[in-house]
């Protein structure tokens with residue numbers, strides 16, 4: 001279902017809304033995306049450039065001779081990827097959406113960079129942030145509440 005979905009960086013300086021037509025998203029495992037995001041893989045939603053409306057412009061840097069990446073210079077959030085030429089599309093980072101929950105991974109890209117041990121982690125022990133007492137206590141001491 002087509003829907004206008006908002007997103008942005010961690011500090012809120014960069015904000016966007018984008019028309020989303022479907023739930024399809026993907027993981028990129030290429031070494032450049034790993035380096036650029038500091039992540040084992042990055043979840044991207046491919047969108048039309050013309051469908052993105054910015055409220056608070058992103059910052060850009062040339063990440064390769066053929067590509068640029070958008071981010072926020074204040075908080076460092078990684079917001080996406082775009083080829084410099086030849087495409088009407090761009091990628092937005094799935095986790096920069098205010099509600100990333102509707103998206104589903106449909107494929108892996110940059111498969112040569114996949115770290116297999118990190119792909120299926122379903123059986124590992126899980127701890128919620130609000131169950132981790134030292135973290136909750138730090139937040140309470142600093143701000144009076146836990147942001148959840």
Ligand SMILES: [Zn+2]
Nearest residue numbers: 009011072075
């Ligand atoms: Zn920011």
